[in-house]
Amino acid sequence: MSAATTRSRTPDRLCAEAVDLARAAAEEAAAPGIVGEHVGLVSEGDRVVTHFFECKELGYRGWRWAVTVARASRAKFVTLDETVLLPGPDALLAPEWVPWSERLRPGDMGPGDLLPTDAEDLRLEPGFTGEDEPPPNSPVSREMAELVEAEDAEVAGGRPATLPVAPRRGSIAAVAEELGLRRARVLSRYGLHVAADRWEEGYGPKTAMAQAAPASCVSCGFLNPIGGSLGQAFGVCANEFSPADGHVVSLSYGCGGHSEAAVMPKPPRPAAPVIDETRVDPFPLRPSPDSGSVSITTDESSAELGHS
Numbered sequence: 001m002s003a004a005t006t007r008s009r010t011p012d013r014l015c016a017e018a019v020d021l022a023r024a025a026a027e028e029a030a031a032p033g034i035v036g037e038h039v040g041l042v043s044e045g046d047r048v049v050t051h052f053f054e055c056k057e058l059g060y061r062g063w064r065w066a067v068t069v070a071r072a073s074r075a076k077f078v079t080l081d082e083t084v085l086l087p088g089p090d091a092l093l094a095p096e097w098v099p100w101s102e103r104l105r106p107g108d109m110g111p112g113d114l115l116p117t118d119a120e121d122l123r124l125e126p127g128f129t130g131e132d133e134p135p136p137n138s139p140v141s142r143e144m145a146e147l148v149e150a151e152d153a154e155v156a157g158g159r160p161a162t163l164p165v166a167p168r169r170g171s172i173a174a175v176a177e178e179l180g181l182r183r184a185r186v187l188s189r190y191g192l193h194v195a196a197d198r199w200e201e202g203y204g205p206k207t208a209m210a211q212a213a214p215a216s217c218v219s220c221g222f223l224n225p226i227g228g229s230l231g232q233a234f235g236v237c238a239n240e241f242s243p244a245d246g247h248v249v250s251l252s253y254g255c256g257g258h259s260e261a262a263v264m265p266k267p268p269r270p271a272a273p274v275i276d277e278t279r280v281d282p283f284p285l286r287p288s289p290d291s292g293s294v295s296i297t298t299d300e301s302s303a304e305l306g307h308s
Contacts, residue, residue, distance in 0.1 A: 123191030213254025
C-alpha cells in the first residue's frame with residue numbers, strides 16, 4: 001500500500017476539526033432548526049473531509065446533510081467545498097422510476113384511453129409477408145395474367161393491408177382476408193403462448209374452482225369453441241351462472257355449473273282430472289222429506305213435540 005493511499009484514508013486533522021464551519025454551511029443551506037447533531041465524517045482524499053449532520057426535515061427520515069471541506073497544501077485555513085442533502089443507509093427513498101409501459105396493469109385502461117403498441121412488440125408479427133410479385137409458376141403470375149378473365153380469380157395490386165377496399169372473392173387477398181391475415185400485424189408464437197399462460201392462470205386446471213369441479217369444460221354443453229390454434233386448448237363459457245361466463249376458459253377448467261354434473265329430474269305431474277261433461281248430477285236445494293229419522297205424518301197435531 002502506497003503512502004498516498006494511506007494519507008487519503010486518514011482524515012486531515014484541521015479538516016476533521018472544522019465541525020463548526022461545516023454546521024454553519026449546512027444551516028445556511030437548510031431552513032432554521034433542520035440541521036441536527038453531527039453524526040460522523042469520512043475522508044474523501046488528501047485534505048478533503050465530508051461532515052455529516054442529522055436532517056430533521058419531515059419526510060426525510062434517515063437523510064443527512066453532507067458538508068465537504070478542504071485544505072490546500074501547506075495551508076492553515078480550511079475552506080468550504082460543497083453542501084448537499086444525501087440519503088443515509090436507512091433513509092426513506094422513493095421507489096425506482098418505472099416507465100409507464102411497464103407500470104400498466106390489466107384493467108387500468110378506461111374509456112377514451114389510448115395504449116400505443118411498440119413497433120417491436122414481441123407479441124406481434126407481420127400479418128402478410130408474401131412478395132408483391134407472385135412466383136413464375138404461380139397461376140396468377142404475369143405470364144398467366146391474360147387467363148385471369150377465364151378463371152374465377154383476381155390479381156391484387158399490392159399487399160392486402162394496403163388495398164383501399166376488400167378484394168373480390170377468389171383473389172389471393174380475399175383468401176388472406178378470410179384466413180384473418182389481412183392485417184398489418186398478427187399474433188406471434190410468443191404472443192400466443194403469453195395469452196395462453198395468462199388465461200390458464202385465471203381459468204385453468206390449477207385453480208381452486210377447477211380442482212373441486214365434478215368434470216372439465218371439454219365435456220360441458222355450455223362451452224363455445226373458438227377457432228384458430230388456441231381452439232385446441234380454450235373455449236368461451238356461455239353459462240350465465242358460472243363464474244367464468246363470457247371468459248376464455250381452458251378445456252381442463254371446470255366448475256359446479258357443468259351441464260352434466262347433476263341433471264335435475266323432471267317433477268311428477270298429477271293426472272288430469274276426469275270430468276264427465278255428458279251427464280248432469282242433480283243437486284237439490286232442499287233435503288228430501290223422507291231423509292230424516294222421523295216418519296212423516298199428515299196430522300201435525302199428532303206429531304211429538306220436540307221434533308222438527
